[in-house]
Amino acid sequence: MSSRCRVDALAVAGLAAACLALLAGGCERERREYRNAPEVREPAQPRMTDFQPGAPTRATVDPVGLHYENNAYHITQGGRLFRWFNCNGCHGAGGGGMGPALMDAQWRYGGRIDQIHASILEGRPNGMPAWHGKLTDMQAWQLAAYVRALSGNVRKDAAPSRRDAMAATPPPIQMPEQPPRDGDPSATSTPQP
Amino acid sequence: MTPRLPAVACLCALALVACTGVQSPLAATGDQARAIERVWTLMLWICGTTYVAVLIALGWGIWRRWKARTAANMAGEGVARDRLLSWALAAWVALVVGLLSWLVGASYLADRRLHGDRADLTVRITAKQWWWQVEYLDPDPSRHFITANELRLPRDRNARIELESADVIHSFWVPTLSGKEDLIPGQHNAIVLTPRVTGRFRGQCAEFCGLQHAHMALDVVVEDQAAFEAWRERQLRPAMMPSKPAAIAGAQVFAQSACATCHTVRGTPAGGRSGPDLTHVATRYTLAAGALPMERGAMAAWIADPQHPKPGNQMPPVPLQPRQLADVVEYLMGLE
Numbered sequence: 464m465s466s467r468c469r470v471d472a473l474a475v476a477g478l479a480a481a482c483l484a485l486l487a488g489g490c491e492r493e494r495r496e497y498r499n500a501p502e503v504r505e506p507a508q509p510r511m512t513d514f515q516p517g518a519p520t521r522a523t524v525d526p527v528g529l530h531y532e533n534n535a536y537h538i539t540q541g542g543r544l545f546r547w548f549n550c551n552g553c554h555g556a557g558g559g560g561m562g563p564a565l566m567d568a569q570w571r572y573g574g575r576i577d578q579i580h581a582s583i584l585e586g587r588p589n590g591m592p593a594w595h596g597k598l599t600d601m602q603a604w605q606l607a608a609y610v611r612a613l614s615g616n617v618r619k620d621a622a623p624s625r626r627d628a629m630a631a632t633p634p635p636i637q638m639p640e641q642p643p644r645d646g647d648p649s650a651t652s653t654p655q656p
Numbered sequence: 657m658t659p660r661l662p663a664v665a666c667l668c669a670l671a672l673v674a675c676t677g678v679q680s681p682l683a684a685t686g687d688q689a690r691a692i693e694r695v696w697t698l699m700l701w702i703c704g705t706t707y708v709a710v711l712i713a714l715g716w717g718i719w720r721r722w723k724a725r726t727a728a729n730m731a732g733e734g735v736a737r738d739r740l741l742s743w744a745l746a747a748w749v750a751l752v753v754g755l756l757s758w759l760v761g762a763s764y765l766a767d768r769r770l771h772g773d774r775a776d777l778t779v780r781i782t783a784k785q786w787w788w789q790v791e792y793l794d795p796d797p798s799r800h801f802i803t804a805n806e807l808r809l810p811r812d813r814n815a816r817i818e819l820e821s822a823d824v825i826h827s828f829w830v831p832t833l834s835g836k837e838d839l840i841p842g843q844h845n846a847i848v849l850t851p852r853v854t855g856r857f858r859g860q861c862a863e864f865c866g867l868q869h870a871h872m873a874l875d876v877v878v879e880d881q882a883a884f885e886a887w888r889e890r891q892l893r894p895a896m897m898p899s900k901p902a903a904i905a906g907a908q909v910f911a912q913s914a915c916a917t918c919h920t921v922r923g924t925p926a927g928g929r930s931g932p933d934l935t936h937v938a939t940r941y942t943l944a945a946g947a948l949p950m951e952r953g954a955m956a957a958w959i960a961d962p963q964h965p966k967p968g969n970q971m972p973p974v975p976l977q978p979r980q981l982a983d984v985v986e987y988l989m990g991l992e
Contacts, residue, residue: 497963498973543970547930548917597917599972627823 492621493535498601509577528576531608535621538635541609544602546628553590557613557632562590566613566632567641574616574643579607615640678858679831685853685878686833691766698762702755770834770847775816779807783819783826783839783861786868786969787932787945792888793818801891802920804932805945806875807859809851810884819845827863830876836862851878856941867968873946887939894923895935895991906987909980914972921991931971938992944969956985 509525531537545551553562563571572582583603586593594603612622615638622636632638677683684693782789791802807830809815819828821839829836830849837847859874879887898904910916911925918931926934940950947966948954957964960981962971976984 495968497967497969498961596912597914599914599974601972602914 492533492618495536496534509573509575509581511572511578511581524575525577525580528580528604528607531604532576532611532616533618533621534608535623537605538608538612538617538621539623540602541605541607541612542623542627544598544606545609548594548598548606550606556626556628557610565610566638568614568644570643574611574614576604576607576611579610580604583607609635612638614638614643616642677832678856679860681831681835683832685851685855685857687850687852688770688834688848689832690852691769692835695759695762695766699759702759706752706755774814775848776813777810777815778818779809779815780818780820781807781828781839782822783828783865783872784822785824785866786861786872786966788872788874789822789932792891799892801922801935802933803891803936803940805873805942806877806940808877808879808884808887809849810881811851811854811878813850813881815849815851817847817849819847824865825863826861826865826872828859828874829862830857830859830874832857833859833876838863854878854880858946868966871945871947871966871969873942875941875946877941890939891936895921897923898987898990900986900990902983902986903990904987906980906983906985909976909984910987913976913980914974915984918971934988934991936991938989952985952989955988956981959984959988 553560554565555562557566558564563569568574570578572578572587580603582591583598583606584593584595586595598606608617611617612635613632615622615635617635619636622638623634624636625634626632677685681689681692681696684690778793780791780793782791788805788807789802790804790807792800794800807817817828817837819837819839820843821841823841825841826839827836828839828847833849833851834847837845839845855878857876857878859876861869861872863869865872898907907924910919910921916926916928918928920927920929920933920935922933922935938950942948943950943954943958944962944966948958959974959976961973962969963973
């Protein structure tokens, strides 16, 4: 009888410990870092497309980018900067307008986080201004992480569950995941007669 | 010496906080705060007297019972109804209801006083995480200007303060001038302040609004009308053109780096709206919403790493060379 009791107590304690360990899993998603190390390295120049002669090479994502992409705090801060710096002016809450939509699978200059980071800093033809020197590197990464969240390409546990401003689109956590496809949509569509 | 003594001393020391007049509702210097203080004093006296009366009645009851017991005269107690006691009880209930109604009435009248009055001046305060944007409104748009973390008011004038929030719920509280009023996103609140004493006071966000809630203070300066008008004319002017070589270099760095993306310096290309307006930053008393004094060293420390004195705030550390940092500090400290 007493050994039975001990086994039960052990099982309960084990279960409680397992539940607590599950809670600890949430710690990493929102670890807040307020400053990045001063930038000394050369800014990475990610390739914008894997279109090339010969066998395709495997693209590797900048590990810095992966770090920002999986962090709820950085993604939310990116959303704040998206409003502050009037990205909505052209990209209309991700739905597009004068600029391309950011909530779909089409990426002219690559949809990986390091490619988006490069597009923000370098600017792109037909209207995207270069933000290099106007944003800190950390802010550019945060913006890129938020842009990834707009098409459901960040971890679900890190994606914001609500929008802070009026929007016609659902919050990032409810966006269907749309893995990036390279290239201009006009190139793949059938030509009109 | 018992170990309880230091604890008691600490608790008593907490009460000393109320002695300073800079941020205390017990040192009222405005009409609205005085109305609140009157209600507060009235309540203190009524509640204090009631408390003492109840204690005396309780002591008397205990003593009476104890005496009756020693006299071995318990028979009949609680059976006979004491007429006098009934009357006393009825009078007590009436007194309590009357006093409570009086307090409610006084509180209502004081509250009316806080919100209604003709305004000589309108200021719009927008709370942001974690600082205050202060806009002086004027029917003439050219006389409209924005400053931050400092509210200057003329003495003996009614200033209408419109309260808004840009992110979460904050609360505006300048204890020497008035009571608390919340700033709620999407809602327009307003209070009237009528300062009667010149001097420097302190306001504080009184609703938990995030990590740096404690470092969200507001300097309030009350001046006479002439000094206020002079200050206002000065604030309306665009920023001072730098004259020293270091300051000129600093102005260039400021306009071409990430600083200008968020901050405005009127009269220069810097026009960002998401951070505090720095056109006349050196005329303010404090930096970073009361977190640091307005001094050269504090300014340099703040720009070099804003995340050290106020972790989590929205200003990122901007990578600047030591020379550039010194130039920017020289430039900003000259913006008077």
